[in-house]
Structure formats: structure tokens, C-alpha cells
Amino acid sequence: MKKVLLMASLAILPVNSLLAANYTIDPGHTYASFAINHLGFSTMRGKFNKQSGSLSYDPAGKKASVTIEIDAASIDTGHEKRDQHLSSPDFLNAVEHPTITFKSTKVGWSGDKLSTVTGNLTILGVSKAVTLTVSSINCGEHPFNKKQVCGFDASGSIKRSDFGVNYGLPAIGEVLDLQIELEAVKD
Amino acid sequence: MAQILDRPEFQSAVIPFIVAMLVYVGLKKFTAGAWIWALFAAFLISSSLINGATLSPLTGTRKIILLVLGSLILAGLVPYLIRQLKLQRAVAPGLTILALLWVFGTVVARMDLIGIALFLAGGVGLVLWLAWTFDRIANDDSRLHGAGFTLMLGTGLSATAAASALLGQLALSLAAASGGMLLAWVLQGKAVGSGRVSGSISTLPYVLSAALIGLAAIIFARLPWYALIPLAAIPLATSLVPVKPDARFLSALVNSLPGLIIALAVSYWVWQAGSSNSSGY
Numbered sequence: 016m017k018k019v020l021l022m023a024s025l026a027i028l029p030v031n032s033l034l035a036a037n038y039t040i041d042p043g044h045t046y047a048s049f050a051i052n053h054l055g056f057s058t059m060r061g062k063f064n065k066q067s068g069s070l071s072y073d074p075a076g077k078k079a080s081v082t083i084e085i086d087a088a089s090i091d092t093g094h095e096k097r098d099q100h101l102s103s104p105d106f107l108n109a110v111e112h113p114t115i116t117f118k119s120t121k122v123g124w125s126g127d128k129l130s131t132v133t134g135n136l137t138i139l140g141v142s143k144a145v146t147l148t149v150s151s152i153n154c155g156e157h158p159f160n161k162k163q164v165c166g167f168d169a170s171g172s173i174k175r176s177d178f179g180v181n182y183g184l185p186a187i188g189e190v191l192d193l194q195i196e197l198e199a200v201k202d
Numbered sequence: 203m204a205q206i207l208d209r210p211e212f213q214s215a216v217i218p219f220i221v222a223m224l225v226y227v228g229l230k231k232f233t234a235g236a237w238i239w240a241l242f243a244a245f246l247i248s249s250s251l252i253n254g255a256t257l258s259p260l261t262g263t264r265k266i267i268l269l270v271l272g273s274l275i276l277a278g279l280v281p282y283l284i285r286q287l288k289l290q291r292a293v294a295p296g297l298t299i300l301a302l303l304w305v306f307g308t309v310v311a312r313m314d315l316i317g318i319a320l321f322l323a324g325g326v327g328l329v330l331w332l333a334w335t336f337d338r339i340a341n342d343d344s345r346l347h348g349a350g351f352t353l354m355l356g357t358g359l360s361a362t363a364a365a366s367a368l369l370g371q372l373a374l375s376l377a378a379a380s381g382g383m384l385l386a387w388v389l390q391g392k393a394v395g396s397g398r399v400s401g402s403i404s405t406l407p408y409v410l411s412a413a414l415i416g417l418a419a420i421i422f423a424r425l426p427w428y429a430l431i432p433l434a435a436i437p438l439a440t441s442l443v444p445v446k447p448d449a450r451f452l453s454a455l456v457n458s459l460p461g462l463i464i465a466l467a468v469s470y471w472v473w474q475a476g477s478s479n480s481s482g483y
Contacts, residue, residue, distance in 0.1 A: 099365040100366075103422060103423045103424075104261060104262065104263045104369060104423065105368040108261055108262075108263075110309055110422045111308065111309055112261075140259045141258070141259045178259075179256065179258055179259045179261070181256070184254070185208065
């Protein structure tokens with residue numbers, strides 16, 4: 016009986032392995048953006064224009080991981096002088112710490128859909144656990160280039176002082192709302 | 203009260219000015235190094251308000267804060283520990299060059315060979331120049347602090363205009379502290395030339411602060427490198443003031459004037475260059 020179970024397990028394993036896939040982030044369809052309170056008046060929004068990374072997704076095995084690397088100097092709020100200031104030592108210190116990274120450590124599922132991604136977000140060299148809520152995730156064949164593509168939308172929030180980004184507190188908001196829209200192409 | 207302490211003009215101007223003045227007046231009778239402790243107290247409070255009382259993560263800017271405070275402690279202690287003036291004279295440039303490597307080492311390590319060579323030549327050259335020109339005025343309180351006040355003012359305003367308010371505020375807090383201390387010195391109203399010798403180690407805080415904050419504004423922010431050339435000329439310009447008025451008020455005025463003109467001109471130029479495509483934000 017044990018041998019039968021073992022054989023059955025070995026037979027199933029390759030099928031699950033086939034469902035698991037590794038993807039490379041498509042920078043042209045990936046947006047890491049943020050919103051922060053500006054002096055109590057309004058919400059200021061910005062995004063990063065350069066990012067890279069990878070995604071591993073296995074809904075059958077309930078396994079997934081994501082790694083995103085963001086070029087801190089590519090911050091874009093639609094105002095060149097402000098972007099220079101945000102890249103300076105006052106905020107992201109992009110020369111000393113050129114990369115912002117997110118590496119997942121744990122994922123949550125709702126049925127067969129990815130629902131949360133918890134990982135270490137590293138800003139200014141400081142890593143803190145952050146949980147992103149995944150509002151949608153879809154995988155399938157790209158209608159034009161016929162490649163397998165996965166995409167998801169996720170959001171979360173952080174306190175910037177947790178990462179040592181203290182300048183302008185409390186006038187400039189403490190809580191940063193993060194939004195990541197990501198597409199990745201199967202390797 | 204908390205709202206007042208959050209305001210940049212209080213953090214980097216009003217508070218260091220008042221603190222330095224009070225500490226200088228309070229300690230003047232007890233120690234010739236009163237001005238050093240006046241700057242130390244003012245910068246300790248200001249930097250805590252500007253940066254928050256934290257050193258984590260230990261960024262280049264936070265290393266600068268630590269080093270400026272350390273340089274002030276050394277400037278207060280070294281004259282008692284090292285008696286030989288020649289050795290004292292080597293301390294300011296030697297320690298500042300080591301400080302440069304600590305603050306900028308990780309960034310410079312990512313540069314190509316030309317970048318590294320330019321950094322070493324420019325950084326070490328700036329330090330040696332500042333050490334030499336400050337050394338010429340080390341024993342003249344009025345010239346030393348006139349040059350220190352205006353150099354830090356120019357560095358602070360330029361750094362702020364070059365998109366790093368944090369670096370700018372740190373330099374401006376030192377300028378305000380020097381200004382407050384200089385005013386207290388003026389208000390005492392005694393004649394210059396009491397015979398007290400400051401010693402060249404007293405230049406360490408000014409040499410180190412100006413070099414580190416100036417270079418940080420270039421490397422970490424967007425201060426044009428050539429803006430440091432006229433700023434670095436301030437101590438030399440101060441040393442060349444031909445008159446030596448007896449009255450402290452006049453002495454402080456004439457010895458601060460050349461540096462003030464240079465500092466304001468450079469700051470205005472950097473601000474104009476940086477704001478050409480900006481409508482403010």
C-alpha cells in the first residue's frame with residue numbers, strides 16, 4: 016500500500032511542478048507608486064520609473080514569491096525639482112542607497128488566488144516586514160505575443176520613519192500608501 | 203511648543219543662535235575653549251531637532267553629524283592632550299581626510315577610476331586648503347569665527363538651494379551658532395588681543411564641517427562642484443582683511459564682511475541656477 020501511495024505521489028509531483036512557473040518582471044508594465052499627505056493639504060502621488068525583478072507563481076501548490084528592485088533615483092512626481100529633493104539625503108538618499116527592494120517571505124491565499132504577500136521592504140538599507148494586499152491576480156497567454164504572462168495589483172502602507180526617512184516629519188506625512196501593479200513574463 | 207520646534211528656522215537658526223550665545227557667556231569665565239562648547243551644545247540640540255535623535259540607519263549625513271560633534275570634543279580636548287603645535291596643526295587635515303573616507307567610502311567605491319581620482323584630488327585638496335587658510339587665522343577670534351560663520355552660512359544656503367535641506371540646515375545651524383557666539387563676544391566689548399592663543403586645532407570643527415557638508419552636497423545632492431571654490435576662498439579672504447580695529451564690533455564686522463559677500467553671492471547664484479526650471483513646490 017505504501018508503495019502505491021509513493022508511486023502516486025511521484026506521478027503527481029511533475030504535474031504540480033509544471034504548473035509552477037518563474038516569471039521576469041516586465042518593466043514596461045510594472046508600476047510602483049505611492050501617495051503621501053502633503054502638509055495636511057492634499058495627497059501627493061508619485062511613482063518610480065525603473066524597476067526589475069522576478070515572480071514565481073504556483074497556484075496549485077499554493078506557493079508564490081516575488082522580488083522587486085526599484086531604482087530609487089527614478090522617482091517621478093511630475094516635478095523635476097521635487098524629484099531631485101526626494102532623491103537627496105533628506106528622503107531616499109539615492110546616491111548612497113540606490114536600490115529599494117522588496118523580497119517576499121510569506122504569501123496568503125484566498126481559494127486558489129493569491130491574497131497577500133508579506134516580505135521585507137528595504138529602504139535606506141533598513142529592512143522591515145510589510146504586507147501587501149493583492150486585489151487581483153491573473154495569469155494567461157498574452158493576446159499579441161502569445162507569451163505566458165502573470166499580473167497582479169497589490170497595495171499596502173508603511174511608516175517612513177520605520178526606515179529612518181524622518182525629514183519633514185510631521186508636516187510631510189508619516190504614512191506612505193504603496194501601490195504595485197506588476198506584469199511578469201514567463202521565463 | 204512642539205510645532206515651533208518642528209519649524210526649520212527655529213531648528214537651524216533661532217535655537218542654535220541662542221544656545222551658543224548663552225553657553226559662551228556662561229562658560230567664558232571658566233575656559234578659553236568656551237566657544238567650542240558653545241558650538242557643541244548648539245549643534246547637538248539643532249542636529250537632534252533636524253535629524254531626530256537617531257543615528258539609524260547610519261547614513262552619510264548622520265555620520266557627518268557624529269563627526270562634527272566629535273570634532274568639537276576633540277578641539278576642546280586636544281590642546282590639553284597634545285602640546286606640540288606642529289602635531290596639533292596636522293590633526294585638523296589628518297582627521298578630516300579620514301572622515302571623508304568614512305562618509306563617502308561606500309559611494310566612492312562604486313565610482314570608476316576617474317571618479318575616484320577626482321574625488322581624492324578634490325576632497326583632499328579642499329581639506330588641505332581649508333586647513334591651511336584657517337590655520338592663518340586660528341589665533342584671531344574675530345577672523346576665525348567671522349570666517350567660520352560666513353563659510354557655514356554660504357555652505358548651508360548653497361546646500362539648501364542644491365536640493366538638500368537636511369545638509370543645508372546642519373550647516374546653517376553651525377553658522378547660527380557661530381553668529382550667536384560672535385555676537386556674545388562682541389557684546390563683551392573688550393579690546394582684541396588679550397594674548398590668548400586658540401591654537402590651530404581650534405580650526406578642526408570648521409575645516410571638517412565645511413569640507414564634509416560641502417562635498418556631501420555635491421556627491422549626495424546637486425551642488426555644482428565649482429560652487430565650493432569661492433566658498434573655500436572665504437578663510438583666505440578673511441585673513442587678508444588689512445585693518446585690525448580695536449573695537450570688537452568693528453572687528454567682527456570687517457572680518458565677516460568678505461565672507462558674507464562671497465557666501466551670499468554664491469548662494470544666490472546656486473539658487474538661480476537651480477530654480478531656472480522650477481515654479482516651487
